[in-house]
Amino acid sequence: MIWAGIDRDGFPYLGHFPRELIIKKYETELKIEMAHGSSFQLVGTDNIDSIMGTNPIGCVFSEYSLQNPLAWDYIRPILRENGGWAVFIYTPRGKNHGWDLYDTNRDNPDWYCEVLTVKDTKRPDGIPVITQEDIEADRREGMSEDLIEQEYYCSFEAAYPGAYYSKELRDARESGRIGVVPHTSMLTVNTAWDLGIDDSMSIWFYQLAGKEVRLVDYYENSGEGLAHYRDILKQKADANGWAYKFHYAPHDIKVRELGTGKSRLESAMEMGLKFEVVTKIDQKEDGIEAVRKLFPHLWIDSGKCRHGIHALSSFRKAYNEVNKVFSTRPVHDWAIHAADALQTLALSYGVETQWLLPGLR
Numbered sequence: 225m226i227w228a229g230i231d232r233d234g235f236p237y238l239g240h241f242p243r244e245l246i247i248k249k250y251e252t253e254l255k256i257e258m259a260h261g262s263s264f265q266l267v268g269t270d271n272i273d274s275i276m277g278t279n280p281i282g283c284v285f286s287e288y289s290l291q292n293p294l295a296w297d298y299i300r301p302i303l304r305e306n307g308g309w310a311v312f313i314y315t316p317r318g319k320n321h322g323w324d325l326y327d328t329n330r331d332n333p334d335w336y337c338e339v340l341t342v343k344d345t346k347r348p349d350g351i352p353v354i355t356q357e358d359i360e361a362d363r364r365e366g367m368s369e370d371l372i373e374q375e376y377y378c379s380f381e382a383a384y385p386g387a388y389y390s391k392e393l394r395d396a397r398e399s400g401r402i403g404v405v406p407h408t409s410m411l412t413v414n415t416a417w418d419l420g421i422d423d424s425m426s427i428w429f430y431q432l433a434g435k436e437v438r439l440v441d442y443y444e445n446s447g448e449g450l451a452h453y454r455d456i457l458k459q460k461a462d463a464n465g466w467a468y469k470f471h472y473a474p475h476d477i478k479v480r481e482l483g484t485g486k487s488r489l490e491s492a493m494e495m496g497l498k499f500e501v502v503t504k505i506d507q508k509e510d511g512i513e514a515v516r517k518l519f520p521h522l523w524i525d526s527g528k529c530r531h532g533i534h535a536l537s538s539f540r541k542a543y544n545e546v547n548k549v550f551s552t553r554p555v556h557d558w559a560i561h562a563a564d565a566l567q568t569l570a571l572s573y574g575v576e577t578q579w580l581l582p583g584l585r
Contacts (some may be wrong), residue, residue, distance in 0.1 A: 226286070227254050227266055244343035269295035270557060281308040289314040292558035293534055296325075316374055318384035318395070326380075342376045375521030386541040386550045388512055388563070390517035393537055395526070402533065405525035407431060407440040412469035415457070416569035417499075418561045419477055419488065420446060423515075425453060426565040428532065429460065437573070439524045442532035444561060450488060454497050472572040475504035502571040508553065514570035515563070532581065535562035 229237045241264070245262060247257040254266040267278065269291045283299055284441070285291060303310060313419035314322050329335035342354040355361070359376055363369075383390040396402050407413065411431040418426040425448070429441035443456055460466060477489045477499060484491070492499055505511050538559040542551040554560055 230390055236250070256527050278302070280307070281306050283308070283310045285310065285312045285314070287314050288312040288325070289317040289320060290538070290557075293321035293325075294531065294558075316378055316380045318382070318387060318390055318537055319380055319393075320384070321534040323380045324557070325536070331481075341378050384537070384540065386543060387537065388517065388539050388541070388554070389515070391534050392516060393533070396519065396524065397520060401522060402524045402526050405440055405523045407438070407464055407466065408433065409465055412571075413440070413473065414572075415463075415468065416472045416565050416572060417474070418565035418568060419473060420561060424499040424558070424561045426532075426561040427453065427557050428458075428529075428562075428565050430569065431464075435521055436523055437518065437521045437569070439522060439529050439532070441525065442529040442562065444531060450492055450497070451495060454492075454495050457497070470572070471570050472500050472502055473499040474568050475501055477501060486499045500572065502568055505571065511564075511567040511571065512554075514573075515566050516575055518570040532562045534567075535559040536566065539563040 226237050231237065236238065241256060241258075245259045247259055249256050256264045258264070262281075265278075267381070269285075278299075279302060280299065281303075285296065288296075294503070299310070302308070312322075312325060316322055326337055328340075330337040342352065345353045347353060354376060359372060363372060368385060370382040372404045373379035374385065383394070393402070397471070408431060408447060411433060414430055416428045416430065418424075420426070420584070424444050424446040426444045427442070428439055429443070431438045441460065443453075443460075444450065445456075457468065457471075461468065473489070477492070478487050478501060480487045489499055489501065505514075526533065535558065538557075540555055540559070542553055542555045543549075544551055
């Protein structure tokens with residue numbers, strides 16, 4: 225952690241702030257007030273709402289490829305208004321939002337982009353930070369080639385170790401199934417949900433055309449009630465001429481809330497939003513496997529589903545630092561919501577019912 229971290233020589237990271245310029249340190253807020261009126265603060269992007277009240281001049285996104293990319297989207301307008309700046313420092317994690325940021329701006333004259341591998345990084349005395357002998361030792365000790373390419377050579381092409389859908393997404397890109405996927409007016413639209421309470425709520429919008437499952441849109445938000453998402457459905461239907469057929473939700477929509485005594489399934493019905501509830505699975509691995517089996521049928525719009533694709537790229541197994549092995553459980557971070565909503569779709573695939581959401585014909 226930066227706040228309490230030290231470098232290889234034992235020098236504290238925060239020691240780079242001259243003591244005579246520091247007015248006060250706020251340990252709880254991880255904030256330093258400076259004598260010239262500026263301040264420095266560490267803020268996590270795992271909770272997007274926590275950064276909304278800030279008004280920064282400059283931001284450093286450390287390990288951006290692991291962060292929720294919505295943080296940059298929310299901060300960007302503030303920095304433009306303030307004439308500010310941003311720095312992104314990260315190791316590639318496959319072709320997720322980190323790749324998109326680099327690929328989009330490497331030829332942009334307003335941006336400075338640089339990729340530094342072990343061949344380029346040396347200490348002040350010219351000695352490499354990581355030698356070829358170090359890499360060979362890691363390889364002999366079992367470090368995978370993908371991880372070596374990622375960590376030492378900054379490869380965006382290497383499979384993201386621990387990522388559940390790296391191979392599936394790569395196959396989809398190579399076969400042209402990620403790109404422009406317009407909706408077809410002759411087909412109805414289904415939705416598949418992940419229902420967050422304190423977390424984000426996610427929705428995939430898709431059409432079925434034979435054996436093809438066309439993901440034509442994606443929406444995610446947090447801190448909103450069901451009425452907000454009902455309105456979003458109607459807005460998208462009105463804007464695109466959609467007619468909805470099925471809305472699929474996970475089994476926990478049936479859980480009754482303590483405050484009202486009602487389930488969200490019942491609350492949704494009162495709003496005119498009828499859900500079909502997919503079968504509960506006993507093991508998370510079963511849901512992940514269902515998504516893998518669905519992937520060869522997926523066609524994904526790269527524009528409207530951009531955030532969802534980034535999330536699927538970043539959905540990964542937790543890593544046990546002590547035992548140096550991947551867990552059988554996923555990391556519960558920003559990426560899990562889109563993945564769980566796609567799991568809802570996979571579990572509903574092939575289900576047939578006959579109804580249409582009232583008011584959205």
